[in-house]
Amino acid sequence: MAAHNEEHYPHPTPKQYVQIAVFLGALTALEVGLYYLEIGVDSIDTAVTAPMLILLALIKFLVVVAWYMHLRFEKPLLSKFFTGGAILALVLYSATLIFLGAIAVGV
Amino acid sequence: MADTAHINTDDHEVDSGHGEHESTGIENRKLGMWVFLSSEFMFFGALISNYLLFKGRDFTGFSGITLIYPRELYDIPFTSISSFVLLMSSLTMVLAHDALVSGDQNRTRVWIAATGMLGMVFIGGQFFEFTEFIHAGMTISSNPAASAFYMLTGFHGAHVFLGIVMLMSLWGISRRQGGLTEEQGLNLELVGLYWHFVDIIWIVIFTIVYLIP
Numbered sequence: 001m002a003a004h005n006e007e008h009y010p011h012p013t014p015k016q017y018v019q020i021a022v023f024l025g026a027l028t029a030l031e032v033g034l035y036y037l038e039i040g041v042d043s044i045d046t047a048v049t050a051p052m053l054i055l056l057a058l059i060k061f062l063v064v065v066a067w068y069m070h071l072r073f074e075k076p077l078l079s080k081f082f083t084g085g086a087i088l089a090l091v092l093y094s095a096t097l098i099f100l101g102a103i104a105v106g107v
Numbered sequence: 108m109a110d111t112a113h114i115n116t117d118d119h120e121v122d123s124g125h126g127e128h129e130s131t132g133i134e135n136r137k138l139g140m141w142v143f144l145s146s147e148f149m150f151f152g153a154l155i156s157n158y159l160l161f162k163g164r165d166f167t168g169f170s171g172i173t174l175i176y177p178r179e180l181y182d183i184p185f186t187s188i189s190s191f192v193l194l195m196s197s198l199t200m201v202l203a204h205d206a207l208v209s210g211d212q213n214r215t216r217v218w219i220a221a222t223g224m225l226g227m228v229f230i231g232g233q234f235f236e237f238t239e240f241i242h243a244g245m246t247i248s249s250n251p252a253a254s255a256f257y258m259l260t261g262f263h264g265a266h267v268f269l270g271i272v273m274l275m276s277l278w279g280i281s282r283r284q285g286g287l288t289e290e291q292g293l294n295l296e297l298v299g300l301y302w303h304f305v306d307i308i309w310i311v312i313f314t315i316v317y318l319i320p
Contacts, residue, residue, distance in 0.1 A: 014205055021198040025191060032187045035318045050319050057314035060194075061307050068201050069303045077131055078141045085145025089152035097156055 012067060020067050024060055031056050140297045144304045151308050154262060155315060158255040162316075166250045173249035177256040180240050181317055189232040190313045193267075196225035197306045200299050207295055212286035216278055219295070222302065223274040226267050233264045256316070263312060266305045273298045 012020070031053055038049040066072040071079055131138065166172040203218030237257070247257040277295055281287045287295060 011205070011208075014202055017198060017201050017205065021195060024194050024197075028187065028191055028194060031314065031318060032183065035183060038320070046320055053314050053318050057310050060310045064197060064303055064307050064310070068197050068306075069300055075131070075133055077133065078138070081138075081141050081145050085142075085148045089148035092149075093152045093156040097159055100160060 011070060011073060017068075020063060024063060027056050027060050134293065136293065136297060137300075140300050144300065147304065147308075151259075151263070151311075154255075154259040155311065158252075158259050158316060161251040161255045164252065166252075173244060173246075173253075175243065175245045175249060176252050177240070177245065177316075178320070180243050180245060182236070182239070183317060185232065185236065186313065186317050189229055189236075190309060192225050192232070193229045193306055193309050196222050196229070197303050199225060200302045204296060204299050207287060207292050212281065215287065215295075216281050219274055219278045219281070223271050223278065226271040226274070226302075230264055230267055230271070233260065237261075259312065259316065263305070263308060266308070270298065270302045270305055273301070 034049050034053055034056075037044050038046060065082070071082065162176070162178065166174060199218050199221040203215050203222060206212075206214035206218055237260075245253045247254050277287065277291065277298060280291060
């Protein structure tokens with residue numbers, strides 16, 4: 001494929017892709033488990049589960065980007081573009097939501 | 108490749124066998140796709156922010172408002188399965204790309220078709236979810252929280268649908284020609300990037316919209 005000229009590291013094998021998928025599936029199951037802990041009879045505080053859910057989502061996000069989208073094998077310029085867009089959106093919308101009062105910040 | 112002619116100019120390099128490379132050494136179309144995906148963060152960021160802004164608001168006392176909120180209607184086991192299906196479609200997508208790199212055109216077609224079908228299952232699930240919500244009385248015009256929910260998940264679904272159309276086009280081309288050419292192989296890689304991006308956006312939506320109160 002055309003992109004091969006640009007890629008200098010060996011890509012994962014199909015077996016490794018499946019292992020990554022199993023890992024992602026396990027993280028999803030963990031997320032759903034946390035959700036039920038949150039709403040269950042012996043519920044735990046959202047202040048505990050929400051950061052854990054965000055952390056799990058972040059791990060899944062990074063695994064897909066790095067391994068399935070092959071960003072860790074690509075030239076750094078592509079990482080800069082991609083993370084630049086993600087960080088810009090995160091900062092802009094976080095600031096907007098804080099300003100509009102949709103996200104509570106400790107005062 | 109041995110049969111590829113390289114033409115160097117002052118400001119860019121042209122690889123006549125593989126398409127045009129700028130001085131970055133990255134395929135122009137591939138670079139364009141990454142820049143496009145980067146800009147999509149702003150698009151989905153706006154929709155997610157819109158949802159977060161309205162999801163907890165109390166609309167009691169406003170005229171013309173139906174007080175039924177998305178959170179009251181979520182079916183988490185069902186949405187979890189949908190999320191898992193979309194996640195697995197990312198696996199079949201990379202397996203399609205891997206099969207093409209290995210030169211196995213038949214296996215490439217099988218994995219492309221599998222990815223498209225998993226995408227259809229996801230879209231079908233979303234259609235079912237929307238139908239259930241509407242039957243329960245929550246329409247797009249019920250209240251701002253419902254509007255924000257339908258806008259966010261609806262636009263994501265539209266992205267999945269577009270991905271399915273692109274995948275099925277590549278599948279059709281491959282079937283008609285007996286395989287994808289090198290140039291079309293790059294198209295598969297670009298569609299793959301788009302597909303994985305749609306998946307990571309759903310990872311965020313699933314957590315922020317469905318799982319976190």
